[in-house]
Amino acid sequence: MSGALLEGILEHMAIVSIAVLISSVLGIIMGIIAYWVRFLDSVILWVSEVLQTIPSLALLALLMIIFGLGDITMIVGLVLYALLPIVSNTYTGLKNVSPHLKDAARGMGMSKMQRLFKVEIPLSFPLIFSGIKIALVNSLSVAVMGVLIGANGLGTIIYRGIQSRNMMNILMGAIPVVIMALVFDFGMSKIEKKLIKRTK
Amino acid sequence: MIKFQNVSKCYGHTAILKNISFDIKQGEFVVLIGPSGCGKTTTLKTINRLIEPDNGKIFIDGKDITKANPVELRRTIGYVIQQIGLFPNMTVEQNISIVPKLLKYPKQKCQEIVQDLLALVDMPYEENAHKYPTELSGGQQQRIGVLRALAASPPIILMDEPFGALDPITRDSLQEEIKRIQKKLKKTIVFVTHDMDEALRLADTIIFMNNGKIVQMASPEEMLQNPADSIIKSFLGKHMDNGNGVPKLFAEDFMKTKVFKVPRTSRTLECIKLMSSKDVNSLVVLNDDDTYLGTVSIEDIKALGKPGKEIAELVTNDVITVSRKEGAQIAFDKLLSSKSNYVIVLNDNQTVAGLITRTSMAKALGEALWGEVL
Numbered sequence: 071m072s073g074a075l076l077e078g079i080l081e082h083m084a085i086v087s088i089a090v091l092i093s094s095v096l097g098i099i100m101g102i103i104a105y106w107v108r109f110l111d112s113v114i115l116w117v118s119e120v121l122q123t124i125p126s127l128a129l130l131a132l133l134m135i136i137f138g139l140g141d142i143t144m145i146v147g148l149v150l151y152a153l154l155p156i157v158s159n160t161y162t163g164l165k166n167v168s169p170h171l172k173d174a175a176r177g178m179g180m181s182k183m184q185r186l187f188k189v190e191i192p193l194s195f196p197l198i199f200s201g202i203k204i205a206l207v208n209s210l211s212v213a214v215m216g217v218l219i220g221a222n223g224l225g226t227i228i229y230r231g232i233q234s235r236n237m238m239n240i241l242m243g244a245i246p247v248v249i250m251a252l253v254f255d256f257g258m259s260k261i262e263k264k265l266i267k268r269t270k
Numbered sequence: 271m272i273k274f275q276n277v278s279k280c281y282g283h284t285a286i287l288k289n290i291s292f293d294i295k296q297g298e299f300v301v302l303i304g305p306s307g308c309g310k311t312t313t314l315k316t317i318n319r320l321i322e323p324d325n326g327k328i329f330i331d332g333k334d335i336t337k338a339n340p341v342e343l344r345r346t347i348g349y350v351i352q353q354i355g356l357f358p359n360m361t362v363e364q365n366i367s368i369v370p371k372l373l374k375y376p377k378q379k380c381q382e383i384v385q386d387l388l389a390l391v392d393m394p395y396e397e398n399a400h401k402y403p404t405e406l407s408g409g410q411q412q413r414i415g416v417l418r419a420l421a422a423s424p425p426i427i428l429m430d431e432p433f434g435a436l437d438p439i440t441r442d443s444l445q446e447e448i449k450r451i452q453k454k455l456k457k458t459i460v461f462v463t464h465d466m467d468e469a470l471r472l473a474d475t476i477i478f479m480n481n482g483k484i485v486q487m488a489s490p491e492e493m494l495q496n497p498a499d500s501i502i503k504s505f506l507g508k509h510m511d512n513g514n515g516v517p518k519l520f521a522e523d524f525m526k527t528k529v530f531k532v533p534r535t536s537r538t539l540e541c542i543k544l545m546s547s548k549d550v551n552s553l554v555v556l557n558d559d560d561t562y563l564g565t566v567s568i569e570d571i572k573a574l575g576k577p578g579k580e581i582a583e584l585v586t587n588d589v590i591t592v593s594r595k596e597g598a599q600i601a602f603d604k605l606l607s608s609k610s611n612y613v614i615v616l617n618d619n620q621t622v623a624g625l626i627t628r629t630s631m632a633k634a635l636g637e638a639l640w641g642e643v644l
């Protein structure tokens with residue numbers, strides 16, 4: 071049993087990490103585009119907001135039609151679902167960098183790219199990081215639903231427990247999810263505090 | 271060096287700059303002054319193309335700046351803003367070497383630049399280079415802001431109310447530093463302020479703006495003698511005698527703010543060392559709360575001092591003091607009738623603001639008669 075549990079935890083983590091990684095890259099790029107291209111910002115923010123308001127079950131069902139059963143569908147679903155906090159935190163962070171600092175950077179002769187990478191992203195990184203944290207913690211629980219679309223992870227153990235009315239099994243699947251969420255939330259909040267120090 | 275030709279700028283239907291033309295010579299210290307919203311910042315920002323004018327042309331060294339790539343242009347013009355604008359994620363060293371790095375100077379050169387510049391403002395490299403901006407005082411931060419603008423040796427430096435947020439004492443010393451640096455490095459500086467004291471103290475030429483137009487462009491002396499408009503008179507305020515056109519000047523207008531001070535608890539030997547290293551023959555001695563106690567001269571120490579004794583025992587009160595708002599004439603009279611060759615200028619709270627020596631008096635009189643003398 072403990073072998074299955076360990077496997078479940080690892081699969082769960084793997085699916086969530088891959089999804090959040092992809093979502094971070096996509097989300098940060100979308101946030102930057104929204105920040106740079108004025109007329110696109112409302113569109114991009116709207117899309118990521120709408121994605122999140124779709125009930126996760128419905129979203130997964132829709133994706134299943136396209137991608138079939140399995141881990142890939144779950145990852146795609148998580149990516150879409152995790153986008154909002156990352157996009158909106160990136161956008162807000164970049165937008166809220168002090169106008170004086172932006173002015174100074176421009177006045178010193180930094181190009182748009184140099185301003186982004188040397189000033190704007192470093193200064194908004196704590197907020198971007200906090201978006202990634204929210205995405206990660208949310209995804210850990212959403213990923214439990216993977217079992218319904220044939221993906222691996224802790225959902226499988228919980229589902230088996232439900233079917234066999236075995237409380238032990240349900241808890242064995244659920245508790246690691248809660249612990250992982252708490253650990254990540256705590257650890258990443260700590261890092262976030264450290265990051266903020268260097269941007270004020 | 272910098273030439274404005276009929277420059278105009280509108281936001282919507284409001285004209286912010288109305289047909290501005292002027293010339294700034296190489297090595298000139300030009301101060302833009304005027305009431306809030308008159309267009310000083312806008313004028314300044316057109317020079318490094320942070321703002322593009324709607325009409326008119328701006329030339330630097332005879333070249334139309336719209337023909338240059340704006341990013342490259344800005345790397346050749348230093349820029350200092352009121353809010354200081356140091357990047358909080360970078361150390362002092364990284365902040366100062368931004369433009370040299372953008373220009374791809376080798377690492378070694380960047381570090382040399384930082385060392386030289388920090389030495390220029392008496393902030394030792396080892397102690398300061400690796401600090402973050404939040405670990406510095408406001409005055410130190412703005413010093414770094416100025417150094418950052420100097421880093422790639424741009425011939426032109428733009429400064430937008432750089433000392434506006436600083437306390438008066440820090441501002442005094444930074445003004446003196448920037449003037450010294452400007453003369454030493456022969457920079458052309460365009461400096462925005464709304465403080466007439468600052469303008470009179472720093473400028474070779476003052477450009478007075480109101481409502482997007484230039485009201486008067488003149489040397490400080492000429493502006494004092496012939497202010498072109500009542501609004502300029504109101505800005506000159508205390509510097510004018512009731513309308514008869516003779517400038518009213520105060521002790522503070524002539525004082526040197528670089529004064530060598532020691533606490534009353536210093537030892538005789540330290541004082542002698544300081545005197546010989548700074549090449550002065552007397553020091554100002556302060557009480558524990560930084561108020562003025564008296565002075566001590568090298569003769570007294572040599573005649574009466576024992577090694578290791580506290581300096582407080584040797585302090586004398588022969589030197590005359592005046593308040594910084596004392597009329598210049600009274601201060602001069604006191605100086606001329608005094609045995610010592612300087613008078614001490616005190617702030618209202620009895621701390622030391624500066625001193626007037628016979629040389630600084632002579633220089634001030636010379637400037638009043640013949641304009642700037644070096």
Ligand SMILES: Nc1ncnc2c1ncn2[C@@H]1O[C@H](COP(=O)(O)OP(=O)(O)OP(=O)(O)O)[C@@H](O)[C@H]1O
Nearest residue numbers: 281282286304305306307308309310311312313464
């Ligand atoms: N982007 C903008 N859009 C509209 N109006 C603007 C803009 N920037 C500046 N203005 C207006 O232009 C006028 C001149 O502004 P500017 O910043 O040049 O004034 P200033 O002389 O530097 O004033 P201060 O002493 O307050 O800094 C002001 O009335 C200001 O409100």
Ligand SMILES: [Mg+2]
Nearest residue numbers: 310311312430
């Ligand atoms: Mg301004």
